[in-house]
Amino acid sequence: MANDLDLDELANDLADFAQPEKKGGRTPREERIIAGFEEIQRFADEHGRAPQHGEERDIFERLYAVRLDRLRSLEECHSFLMPFDRQGLLSGAEITASASTDEIDIGALMADLEDAIGDPEITELRHVRSAEEKRAAEEIANREPCPDFDRFKPLFEQVRIDLDSDVRTTRQFVKDAGFLKADIIEGQFFILGGQVAYVAEVGETFRAPNGETDARLRVVYSNGTESNLLRRSLQRALYKDEAGRRITEPSAGPLFAGESDDEDIASGTIYVLRSKSDHPLVSANRDVLHKIGVTGGDITRRLANARLDPTFLMAEVEVVATYTLYNINRVKLENLIHRVFAPAQLDIEIKDRFGNPIVPREWFLVPRFVVDDAVERIKDGTITDYIYDPAAARLVQQKEKSGKHP
Template sequence: MSDLDLDELRSELDDFAQPEKKGGRSPREERAIAGFEEIQRFVEEHGRAPQHGEDRDIFERLYAVRLDRLRALEESRALLTPLDYQGLLAGEEIIPAAPVEEMDEDELLAELGGAGSAPEITELRHVRSSAEKRAAEEIANRTKCEDFDEFRPLFVQVKKDLDTGVRQTRPFQTMAEIKQGEFFIVGGQIAYVAEVGEEFQTQYDRRDSRLRVIYDNGTESDVLLRSLQRALHRDEAGRRITDPVVGPLFSRENDDGDLASGTIYVLRSKSDHPLVAANRDILHKIGVTGGDVARRVANAKLDATFLLADVEVVATYDLYNINRTKLENIIHRIFDPVRLDIEIKDRFGNPVIPREWFLVPRFVVDDAVERIKDGTITQFTYDPQTARLVRRDHRD
């Protein structure tokens, strides 16, 4: 057989030859490369190497762990260095903000599908676990809240509190506790935890509960507590709405160096308006001023906010080192159920609705001031039926 015939035969047989593996790499090496490429895509998207820390996304933390391992394994560096156009393998080792062992087990193990105990870094995979998928489905699976009218006033009040600064929003801390009666922002909606069911143990021996969560768009969902935690953690705009805590407002006695911030004043109107005259003993204007009270009320009969009548100063309370606006908002919120509903004409004939007059006995105002002093005022609300301050119910 001639050389030409041999060449033709070899060419034909080459068509049936077993194809070589890409680059002659083993499956383990291919997985290592794929894992490293995921880190490279993260760097391209964020402009930095992945970092450790509880405030980081779970996958960024996993990439940081993976990169540490790849840097530490000599065979991985030899394999990946030709592909390392970003210089990741040559960079300094990332120092974790907190040990990986301190990461929440549910969060780490569920996200990795068991890879947390894997001996090889190539077993770390960018996948959504079944637990994460269930959490997302639970949050998204909302139904109409049939008794939303019972909850509507709560959302109206919390929005008002946010507008006035009585409440604030804070980033949700990883796997932080969630309690009945708390408000959150998740998925662009204000969420209220109306009910917390009985506690049970998960497959990772973690505590969990079933929640009834009401949203300000009139829907509700039946979710696991830990599912809501994960949803808040993964939502970049997820927030906890703080309780209406005022903090220390003023002390019982002013110390040297304390700054006198203003005064709470309680006034009684001398107006002859029928509604005012009929309730004169319990109708009070409650306000806060940074100036002199006498000067503040000097021209009361010319001011529609004072009902265009002279007033009697019933009581005053000095304040030290406080936010006057926040304090006034809190006081008005407490007594909002008995706010006087009245409209009068000002000196120019324009309609005015005064907002600082309340049908509340003087002794209740004194009680409220004491609650402010000891820092417990946010635990109370005013009950018009019993004419006293009562502790808040979680559903109030």
Template sequence: MANFTQEDDALLEELGVEVEAKKVVSRTPREERTIAGFEEIQRFVEEHGKRPRHGEDNDIFERLYAVRLERIRDQDECRNLVEPMDHQGLLATTIEQPVEVDELDDDALLAELGAEAETADITELRHVRSSAEKRAAEEIANRDKCEDFEKFEPLFEKVQREIKDGTRQTRPFVKDAGFLKADIKQGEFFILGGQTVYVAEVGETIKAPNGETDARLRVIYSNGTESNLLLRSLQRALYKDEAGRRISEPAAGPLFTDNEDEDDQASGTIYVLRSKSNHPTVAAHREVLHKIGVTSGKVERRIANAKIDPTFLMAEVEIVATYELFNINRTKLENIIHRVFGPAKLDIEIMDRFGKPVVPKEWFLVPRFVIDEAVERIKDGTISSLKYDPNSASLIEREFRS
């Protein structure tokens, strides 16, 4: 619509044309959020052809919309606000299954209705604690005495010895700590609530209401108790416990393996390169100067433009060695490698193709046999305690300050 000046308005009045002043509607942030929440409910109804309903068999978002609709309908202020836009008759009184009080707490509901200063994204559901989560917490808490604990006690003692001597390692039970998946299998050990946990038995796979697979476990605890809980309940408990840990198998201690198992997922490749540059410093140390890096793609693709890339010393390179990774956090491994060989890092400045000075990274004055040794120490899980000594051209134990 065109914008008119005061002169235009006067002219229109002379012509007998009424000028209707545009009304400016100002709403509070709470009112805006209430309207937005009601529009989400309307979109749900349009997509599914039904009102949102309560019930554990329904999706958590549908149950959340059902509670939100009830609250809007019960509060006159909210109801009057959205009533003009209720073309689906959602505010009409209907007989609904009563909401379970323990499904959603007051903070979550008030946030959805705009009663808080800031509201979280609905997909985060930060304040929502479902009945399933409550049941999981109860399962973890309910334990019985393990009548045949004498069978398992030696296993716990052996695991503790292996953790102490480095044969086994403990790792955070989180997806970004080197694991591509956080599965739970029979025979595995975990740390939960400060106790060692052993998965003695895994029952038949069942289908949970949310579509995920689940199974009933027999879990033995190091204090001589046991519980019969669902796999997903143990998984949730480990995720929520900030100190929750996975205890590695004796053969699963390395950061990566040479052999790919059926269930492994490739994470990337460690590559070792040698430069063909004619730079005097490079030429003088060519046999011991190596670039050590980690890539998620093909090494050949990574080095395709080496001669115009200062990262590769503006020259072609040759691949000296590669080591494929499985189920590993590439960034963390690369940081470990660069810390170990930090004392031998090449200090050189070259010009890029635009004539600007660049200091390349990831180039180290390290013999090939030491790199091979470092890879072996990565495999046995002892690399983090070592550093490279340029004077002896060997890996030595790091000194830890107390």
């Protein structure tokens, strides 16, 4: 996409071919064009084909494809390039673009290319690195399949739940609004190119040629891909993406409030349900498998169509227990309960009535007495200090769960 290409870096790359002295009677401009054409030829030798456009292509291949389009269209270049064209690149068929002009602004790139070729003030730079050096130093990253995506998938699902329940929010990126690349740290989530991006790893900090500090990131995306890019590259991409956003850290917020706001309700009911499904996994764990949620309405009405709802495992359910609480933030309370019992969340996939796979998220392998304990800790305000330990079948304090006990 257009966001993947930085026009300043494009101009710098073209500037690498600047050679102020004449060779063989050719002008400096002709020498620069020939040098650029030789880069395309080397690509063709290595890959056995001309460079092509396309979002899935390497950034350098896309650059060469734009450059070749431009050289093909400039008749004045043919006279001195044809003797070098041993592969027939100039006379070959036009490259078929697999990306739309909306995704890659070809006109803007070609105009920038033309300016860079024709204006010696742009191309006659000093102490510039070669394209090969840039490749090694910058290592402009492409997205590749993430081999251990199963490890990150639950994180993306939790972020989706947090956003839906307003536990997390998003903040739009505005340039010069105070967000620095140094603020990009491990564990953060962003929205980039329509995908949720997770900063899984931050490498060693180093000093870039311009004197600023930078670091290499491993960024995993919600579509199962990942990329290895510089922190400044991620920052720049987020600035350029009009829909790019930063996802805030989760905040449980007030569960019980002295003053109500638009998100608060007068009362809420924590409900605990047991499924009557004949699914083998459900049948084997029926006594300890419970759906735990919070509602502000009539629980009976909520369960009326359970057998048609994959959220209820496409089966009838029975109410095991209910607990009524007052002046609570219902959505945030439910999200907190699910966080507490997350280690015991049931991993099951159910087909809805249209055959679509659904993964219910509110079913937990938790004994009833533990739910009672959790409700008591909600009432006394200590629940945020606890998490469920499936091995011990009880709530434990978070520091205890971390291993600070014998």
